[in-house]
Amino acid sequence: MSVFRQDDGRGHGITYLDNDGYITCTFGKPEETANRVREMVNFNCRPDDVFICAPVKSGTHWTWEMISMMYTQKAETIPKSKIEHMIEASQWEEIENLTSPRILNTHLHYNRLPKQVKEKGCKIVYVLRNPKDVSVSLYNHTVGIEPYGYKGKWEHFLPLFVHGKTEYNSWFEYVLEWEDIMASNPELPVHLIYYEDLKENTLQEVHRLGKFLGVENKDGLFEAISEKCQFDNMVKDKKQYLAPNGAFLGAGFTFYRKGDIGDWKNWFTVAQNEIFDEIYSNKMKDSKHKFRYSRKVKN
Secondary structure (H helix, E strand, O other): OEEEEEEOOOOOEEEEEEEOOEEEOOOOOHHHHHHHHHHHHHOOOOOOOEEEEOOOOOOHHHHHHHHHHHHHOOOOOOOOOHHHHEOOOOOHHHHHOOOOOOEEEEOOOHHHOOHHHHHOOOEEEEEEOOHHHHHHHHHHHHHHEHHHOOOOOHHHHHHHHHOOOOOOOOHHHHHHHHHHHHHHOOOOOEEEEEHHHHHHOHHHHHHHHHHHHOOOOHHHHHHHHHHHOOHHHHHHHOHHHOOOOHHHEOOOOOOOOOOOOOHHHHOOOHHHHHHHHHHHHHHOOOOOOOOOOOOOOOO
16 A cells, blocks of 8 residues: 555646555545455445446436435435445445435545445445536536545546556446346346436436436436436535535536536547547447447427
């Protein structure tokens, strides 16, 4: 375990935690974070735990809010942050004290999840977002959170992302690993949500999610959740709860920046886009995922 500065090649570094080759942010006390990541395989699960698994900046906050509302049976803002239920970021003693069913979340790769997730048949909600928007969102996340200490430019951050040198290592490896696991283990209770579908067809996706979780749509609950969790409402309602300790957030930073589809077009140059597409084509040539990079055109 070591705290190090990931250099972007232009003299700017990002403070990360190296967990024996696996990169995460420090989450406060590096030693404690490293121990949690190292011992994650032994985390005690409950059969009714629900795990939200997703690459960083793919909609975890949003999905956690929706599922939490489903289980409280109220379309009311949850007065806490999903970070408090994040298994690599929070004290396990605090997570152990949560009442069931626990809505937990993680960005860890599948091979680092607790072994009891599979043994106890915990339901998994798997959220994916197109990688171009992910990379832009992660850049703004990294420059906006003080402990990273990063002041570099977008064009120098992007190569770090595509080559798996940002937190949680490679987005490509994460997605391919999950795709292989799901194909090889069709009995796993995994529900896949694409961020773009959730954005454009929120109510439809809430209904699908509720069916997977076994939650009934009583008295228009799903319709109310769909409305309450629209982006503008989330920005307003969750502002005071987004981080347990807001002191680590830079001026003007929020976990809810735009939440749109296709913001990458405002950041990528033509050359960057061509390079990214080539890398994507090589790495994901055997993948069945079809990501959308812009909004659907309405007739």
